[in-house]
Every structure is written in C-alpha cells, then in structure tokens.
Amino acid sequence: MSLTDRECLAISQARAMLRESGVWDLEEDLSCLIDRYIERVDKDRAIEEFMLAVQERCNRIPLGHIVGMVEFDEMPLVVGSGVFIPRPHSKVIHKWLETRAVLRPGASVLDLCAGSGAIGLAIARRRPDLKVTCVEFDEIAVQYLKRNIDRLACKGIRVNYLQADIRDEQAFTRFTHQVGLIVANPPYVPQSQELLPEWSDHHPQASVYSGVDGLELIRQIISRANQLLSREGWLVIEHGEEQAQVVRELFEQSQLTNVQTVIDKEASDATGSSVMTIGCRSR
Ligand SMILES: C[S@@+](CC[C@H](N)C(=O)[O-])C[C@H]1O[C@@H](n2cnc3c(N)ncnc32)[C@H](O)[C@@H]1O
Secondary structure, rough: OOOOOHHHHHHHHHHHHHHHHHOOOOOHHHHHHHHHHOOOHHHHHHHHHHHHHHHHHOOOOOHHHHHOOEEEOOEEOOOOOOOOOOOOOHHHHHHHHHHHOOOOOOOOOEEEEOOOOOHHHHHHHHHOOOOOEEEEEEEHHHHHHHHHHHHHHHHOOOOOOEOOOOOOOOHHHHHHEEEEEEEEEOOOOOOOOOOHHHHHOOOOOOHHOOOOOOOOOHHHHHHHHHHHHEEEEEEEEEEEEEHHHHHHHHHOOOOOOEEEEEEEEEEEEEEEEEEEEEEEEOO
C-alpha cells in the first residue's frame, strides 16, 4: 500500500519519538502501530480479527471493551475490561456547565467517581481555566484514568487525579470548603435490579450497583459535598429517572438550595434517560 506524504512524515516523527523515549524494539513496535492505525497489510488477518470482535460483541462484551477506545465529547478515551464505559448521558452535565454554571476562573472542580476520567476531562477541555481533579478508588479504573490524563495532556487538557474512597473523609481535608463544583456519575443501580449483560456481567459491580436502593454512594457524595463545597458551590449528580424525587429530598435535607432535576431527552437512549440533579450551597 502506498503511503501519502503526510503519513510518511508522521511515521518518521513517530520513529524519532520512539527512539527518544528509549523503546527497545523500535522497528517492530513501529510496524505494529503502522499496521494497526495507518495501513492494514494483511487483509485476511483483518477479517479474522473483525469476526473475533463481532463474536465478542455477540457475547455482549461492551463495544468499548472490545475496541479499547471510546469517543466522549470529542475526546478519544482509552477504556477496557475493568473500567466503566462512559455514556453519552453524562453530556447533560457539560451542557449545563456551558449554559448555566457560574464558576470563576481558577475554581476547583472535583469529578467524584471518575472512572476513565470522561466527565472531568471534558470539563477541563471546555473550561481550561478551572482546576479539575478526578477522584477514583478502584485500582484498575485508576490505571485507565492516568493513561487518559497523560494522553490528553499532550492536547493541553490538564487534570489532576486523586486515588481515594469517597467514604474516607480524611482523604479530602485539603479541599474543605474550597470546591466550586462537584460532579459525579456514581454507581446508582439498586442491587436487585436486572440490567443488560453489558452492565450486569461485564462491568465492575462497584461501578454500577450501590446498595439496596441504589442510593448508598449518592448519600456519601452529598455528605462529602457538605464538607467540600465553597459558598455558592455547585453539586451535580447523575442518577436514575425514578430516583429523582428522593435525590432532590436528600439535596434539600443537606441544606442545598436551588435544587432541580434536569432530564435531557437528546442525551437519553434505549438504555435509559439522561438525568441529573443540581443544587447550590448557599452558606
Ligand atoms: C458509573 S461509574 C462512572 C465513571 C465515570 N464517571 C464515567 O461516567 O464514565 C462509577 C465509578 O465510581 C467508582 N466508585 C465506586 N465507589 C466509589 C467510592 N466509594 N469511591 C470512589 N470511587 C468509587 C467506580 O469504581 C466507577 O469507576
């Protein structure tokens, strides 16, 4: 297959970068990456790999886990087995941020339950003036989170990460009353609820389920928000549509004001509605 001038230039830049980084099997790695991303020399292998992937999808392995990549808010994110695949539903948070949220430059933002980092990274992409920290407790998810943070730093998207359990008050003391916005897409499915196999069998349980009523972690996040939000700081949590009223009550019991639930039909799909509740700390 003949290569274009642009492809040849990219390959020679790649060769120089790999040499500089100390990769020991430079030509072998480069040829594998060219084969995977620029050309497909062996067409028989391409079809064989395609059919293996289709078979995996028929076994209801999530698409992102098969292809190792998902596009979220115009960012290519690395994902795979062991991490939650970001869903377009979460874009409801970014739409709200663009149109409604008043956040001063330099404000701290926490993405609690960050997984691969989709929500926090998308906030940092849209608002490079904010200081975003992604919080995640799971070892495997943190590996993907770190990779995505490093990859997107090359595009000027800057995010920090903190490996911590939201239930651990001590892990967050440095953020006490310092945070302008907390966002979270937590696990919120009740333990006994039946789901499609993509989620019930092929996602980590801790990324999907949260106690008998699905609200265990949401309660923890609201309590953490009390500790961390600055005056007029915002809390935004995604949850299930049928949980809307009880989540609003939990916000209000926690002295959050301007509480409202937003359902975004555009970002909803056959797997569920895109729903979030928002509240503000007034004192
Ligand atoms: C529904 S996933 C969302 C991931 C990401 N925000 C997204 O939208 O793609 C929930 C994430 O919360 C994490 N998580 C669950 N319990 C947690 C806890 N107690 N502390 C910190 N993270 C937790 C899970 O490991 C999982 O990555």
